[in-house]
Amino acid sequence: MGISLSLLAVLAISHQRPSLPPIPREFRGVWVATVDNIDWPSRRDLSTNQQQREMLTILDKAQSLHLNAIVFQVRPSADALYPSKIEPWSEYLTGQQGRAPSPSWDPLEFAVTEAHKRGLELHAWFNPYRARHPAQKGNSAPNHISKAHPAFVKKYGPYLWMDPGEQAVQNQTLKVILDVVKRYDIDGVHIDDYFYPYREKDPKTGQYLDFPDGDSWGRYVRNGGRMTRGDWRRANVDDFIEKLYAAIKKQKRWVKFGISPFGIYRPGVPPTIMANVDQYADLYADALRWFQNGWCDYFAPQLYWPIKQTPQAFPVLLQWWTESNSAHRHLWPGLYSSRLFDGSPKWQASEVVNQIGLSKESGGVVQFSMKAMILDSGGIDEALLRGPYATQAFVPPSPWLSRHAPEKPELEEIGPDRVSWRSICHLFAVSMLQNGRWTPWFCTSEFTIAPPEGATKIAVVAFDRAGLESPAAEKRLEREASSEPMANAPKVNCKL
Numbered sequence: 001m002g003i004s005l006s007l008l009a010v011l012a013i014s015h016q017r018p019s020l021p022p023i024p025r026e027f028r029g030v031w032v033a034t035v036d037n038i039d040w041p042s043r044r045d046l047s048t049n050q051q052q053r054e055m056l057t058i059l060d061k062a063q064s065l066h067l068n069a070i071v072f073q074v075r076p077s078a079d080a081l082y083p084s085k086i087e088p089w090s091e092y093l094t095g096q097q098g099r100a101p102s103p104s105w106d107p108l109e110f111a112v113t114e115a116h117k118r119g120l121e122l123h124a125w126f127n128p129y130r131a132r133h134p135a136q137k138g139n140s141a142p143n144h145i146s147k148a149h150p151a152f153v154k155k156y157g158p159y160l161w162m163d164p165g166e167q168a169v170q171n172q173t174l175k176v177i178l179d180v181v182k183r184y185d186i187d188g189v190h191i192d193d194y195f196y197p198y199r200e201k202d203p204k205t206g207q208y209l210d211f212p213d214g215d216s217w218g219r220y221v222r223n224g225g226r227m228t229r230g231d232w233r234r235a236n237v238d239d240f241i242e243k244l245y246a247a248i249k250k251q252k253r254w255v256k257f258g259i260s261p262f263g264i265y266r267p268g269v270p271p272t273i274m275a276n277v278d279q280y281a282d283l284y285a286d287a288l289r290w291f292q293n294g295w296c297d298y299f300a301p302q303l304y305w306p307i308k309q310t311p312q313a314f315p316v317l318l319q320w321w322t323e324s325n326s327a328h329r330h331l332w333p334g335l336y337s338s339r340l341f342d343g344s345p346k347w348q349a350s351e352v353v354n355q356i357g358l359s360k361e362s363g364g365v366v367q368f369s370m371k372a373m374i375l376d377s378g379g380i381d382e383a384l385l386r387g388p389y390a391t392q393a394f395v396p397p398s399p400w401l402s403r404h405a406p407e408k409p410e411l412e413e414i415g416p417d418r419v420s421w422r423s424i425c426h427l428f429a430v431s432m433l434q435n436g437r438w439t440p441w442f443c444t445s446e447f448t449i450a451p452p453e454g455a456t457k458i459a460v461v462a463f464d465r466a467g468l469e470s471p472a473a474e475k476r477l478e479r480e481a482s483s484e485p486m487a488n489a490p491k492v493n494c495k496l
Helices: 005-016 048-064 107-117 167-183 214-222 229-251 287-292 314-323 349-358 370-375 377-386
Strands: 027-032 069-075 121-126 130-132 153-156 159-162 188-191 256-259 364-367 410-415 418-422 427-434 442-444 455-463 473-476
Touching (some): 027 370, 048 069, 069 188, 121 167, 159 167, 349 364, 349 377, 410 473
Parallel strands (some): 121 188
Antiparallel strands (some): 130 159, 427 455
């Protein structure tokens, strides 16, 4: 049977005009922990200049590894890694809680600005209830909640914890988080797995201690409360999560809210899974309920076990959480990449790479923590760049946070070697046609670009703050093409 002339024409056109490649979408996040100076700053006695240089090293490293999101811990223990009128400066920054850095600077503002220059989202990470960590050595500041409102703070094991059953505690944490959402151009709010604390044992008897919330529980009962103590504790956390999600959206709809709970919902769920921690009964965290009610925009359960560890098998847990995602939120599991240098047995880089591969369908991962990349433990840098992170990827869209996709940019050539565009957006993906092929997409926040020699066409896509993308705007470049292939994308800043 012969081929029609019209079909031949279509085939000829498609051969002459290669279609644009799809824009890769994958969350590539990393936790940057400040508690106990795990990731930043490395010590509590660094100068402002040294702290800034360390932060830039982290951000440059993340950019070079083609990551796209930093989850930066800004409230480790009712303190602040930024200037706050509500809570004191963190001891981890200056060596003494309440002491401001000198010369004065704002680490969170600095991190947001510099992350955005590099095409990285910045998610502010808060601990809702921890009031003091054993790694803290100095005295608490006078305006710390343990001093200003000691009745709301309980000693439990070597820690101090704010009582989640106290409405004033919930109000303070909400106030702290919303203050940051209002004042900073962050891309997300993030909380981890600490709600009611992990169980502590009596050092003398070895028996588990109950959390000392007798005051708030007794008040609930005297006021006619009918729930069991466990249900009441879960309700306290549920109410906080639901209120926080709604409050963030009321202030800035596009700011994503992420939760990173303990990776196992309950022992025996699914049936082959074993655990010494019952998240539901020990931490009083009904994480499955939050996920299925859509009280978050992304869920990052801490799946900190290897693929072949049967009692806590990574793929089995990932599949269970995937099947539980009835609200269709993002599921980006947390990986324990620090096992590359810390743990027994230590992991090989291939374990992390394989877990990233298993998580491709769910849309990405968050790795704990940045120190593994800074140390390049086990050759993780090369393994990522040779494998799953060989080229850039953009954060997956959250369509429920935006009403419509942005319009495509308006392109114009403003000289023999520059292209400009107009758009209300501030993040763009760019690809060039050279030697008959489109280059991998790369990001920029600039509104002009100098295409490299040999590029004959440019394509630009705009992203809104929820990650929705515009149609591609294409423009043929009015200049003679070079026969030399483009080795690298242009060096440009990438801001959000």
